[in-house]
Amino acid sequence: MNIKTVKALIFKELKQIRRDASSILVAFIMPLTLLVIFGYGLSFDIKHIRIDIVQQDSGKLSKDLVDLYSHSEYFTTNVVTSTQEAKGNMESGKTMGTIIIPENFSEKAQRGQKAEIQIISDGTDPNTATYIEAYAQGLFNKYLLSLKPELKNKTINIINRLWFNPTTESIHFLMAGALTMILAIVGTFLTSLVVAKEWERGTMEAMIATPISVNEIIVSKIVPYFGLCIVSLAFSLLYGKFAFNMPFEGSILSMGLVSSAFILVSLIVGLIVSTLAKNQFVAGMMAVMVTFLPTMMLSGFVFEIKSMPIWLQAFSYVFPAKYFVSSIRTICLVGDIWEVILQDTIVLSIMALVLYKFLKKKLRKNVE
């Protein structure tokens, strides 16, 4: 391997990255967009559900209850006086549920009698309906507790139901997946496009007709994009930390180790894709098929792998994203658990090695 040649090619690549707006777009703007989408859009906590409260009782206790609901972040409330109005709002889709506080509610409660409220939710969206039911009931139990602390022991089981949706922000959990996705895309998608572009424009043809070796070609493509991926990762981590208060319990060392292995795999997959496709459009489609979709579906990032059929679970072991998601979650949320991190890094490194062998076999200095 001629170091000077490789250096010249790496500098060439860096110049191209700097001048080509689209690589900057893929490396920085896209991670930003993904983080924002995952950060705000794909939260599993449903908040600010619009409901009506029909307040038929005018006592102090019922006012307290209305306050409790309207100050909850789960609901955006609107107090109406008639059941008819609330029904109309639900029918027209303005609200997803209604809470009715019946007459004599305060009176009954004060007397220590059984005071009840009615929770109605829109069954056309069963998911949201379940949330409304659970949140509303939970808040009501909390309210009852504050009225009569001695009831605590009796209501404890209901409190458990309230917490079925952990207050642990799901966003931190998703962020790990988002980081994986970003690296997979920057690594595989970007490299496959740039190499396919070289085939399309004929520059690759000119290059392979020179005495350059296959290793020199591969190294000169991997080094600059490896750097770009690291920068993109650091940028994403910092953004996650400051914008979403994402925890980072582990060390930079562990993060660097497992990320390097994963980035290598992604870059090599990108080079393989573009060697097979040699056309930007097909290469782009292939890159999405082999990285984006499996990362989304089979890495355990959104969908729990344990709840999949056995054969699909087995299949998920093929995808590098699965190992990276596991490590990055551990590093961010738990800390340096070396057992997990080393195991994932080793698996990823073996993958990189096998894929590199395959790439060397496929990327011949030949136009066919």
Place this chain on the structure above:
Amino acid sequence: MIEIKNLTKRFNNGIITALDNISCQIESNKITGFIGPDGAGKTTLLRILAGILTPNTGEIEISGQTLDIYEKGNSDFLSIHELQKMTSYMPQKFGLYEDLTVMENLELYAQLQRLEGNGKQQAFENVLQMTKLANFTNRLAGNLSGGMKQKLGLACALLKKPKILILDEPSVGVDPISRRDLIGMVNSMLDEDTTVLWSTAYLDEAENLDYVILLNEGKVIFQGNPKEAIDKVKGRVYVFSDVTRDKRKFASHLLKVDGVIDSVIAGKNIKILTNGRSIQEITSDLQDIKEPRSALPIFEDACIDILGGMAEKESPVLQYIDDVKFSAIDANVVEAIHLTKRFGDFIAVNDISFGVKPGRIFGLLGPNGSGKSTTFRMLCGLLRQNSGTAKIAGIDIADMGSDAKMNIGYMAQKFSLYSMLSVRQNLDFFSGAYRLSGKERQNAVKSMIEIFHFGDIQNINAGVLSLGFKQRLALACAIMHKPPVLFLDEPTSGVDPITRKEFWMHINAMVSRGMSVVVTTHFMDEAENCDEIALVYRGKMRAMGSPDELKEICNNEENPTLEKAFIKIVEVADQNEQFTKTFKE
């Protein structure tokens, strides 16, 4: 010296034979031209010689040493790596990095060719001086003109003086002046130690080369000095000058005379090629004509002779197309009025106006990127102009309904038929699309199959046809509804010389029936068929007139040709622009 022995290369699991048992010799100290239409096998052969494609069978010897082309690792053989050390290869798409500057491209290729130190600086000075690119070293390669890009590509290939220089279509899409410069650059570096391979689809380029290998459909059909080939047809070319009677009818009549194997319209002259029969015998039956004068043959005449002359003596299209009658004989059939088209800041077409009279061929000429295709697309309504009007038969294209569009036939530059449908299915589809029905439709399809000889291939998918047949099919689909106005966008680019002649025979036949044709081309000899030519360069109309009128521009030269006129016009335009630029500064 390179010797090629029985080289065969097949693609797509053997369905397509790109090189069919080719043997030839390439000597050093010469430019060897690989000449042939697209798909003849030129690129395949050059890629094999550059060591980036493996043939199926055959051998290559370089200076007596066998090339290890199948990479068996035999130590007696010359390895691909060694071959690539002494070779410079410039692929068809130049291989330039468009987002790097001229200098950065040179630096990169210098490093790829392991060029360092003083030698590098010397090489840079050399090539920059030769290409006249010294003033543009900081410009991005993507912002250079086509000719400059080609020169830079060549410069990159010439940095390290190669023993073997392989240039794949270096002159394609390059204006005639840059073409001359390129050949000059290559000639200046020739010596005993250098072998140059130059491929081209232009037959006229052969005359500037020392040795040519003529390829057609993967076979070598001629190899030798082009002058030898031309000598063979010496004394067999005659020109009838100042033809007063209908030149198209006369040209087609001449072709039918026994002994004439080609007849070409060149402005107001007609050139014929004989099979050796004496001119007295040929002209004995012709009445009231001026005595033809003997003319010097060109390489194309030699090729036509090698290929056996024109197979058909008269275009069968004549029987298919009926006479077209226009109500107003003097009105323009096609009219461009102050057409202007901008793409962002770039003015692709700048205030172009002209008119096409019925029964005429109007040619739009210009180098790639000059704006001729853009003008053409606005004329047939495929592109909306920023200002100006395009009219067909007096109707503004913008207001044209689909009924009026039935008057137009259009053949696109790129193959735009359905490649997964068979020849017959394509014809069926387009006959329906042009609203032919019943007997008329059946007759149209049947006639097209007969006229263009689709009989044996009518059930083959259009996508796998040879380029010549693809173009024929495209023409068939454009004329089957007998349109009075026909638009042809580079109809003959990349087809073999005989098919090209055949195309012009058909076009001339249609025009003699009264159809009007607007055609774009960059073949100067084809432009001679036109009644009127508009020369477009850098978005502006630079000259307009009949071929003979345009040749007047360079009448101070001894043998005025359209090409020389063209070079002159472009030079003047460039000078003027340079002047205006300097003036403004």
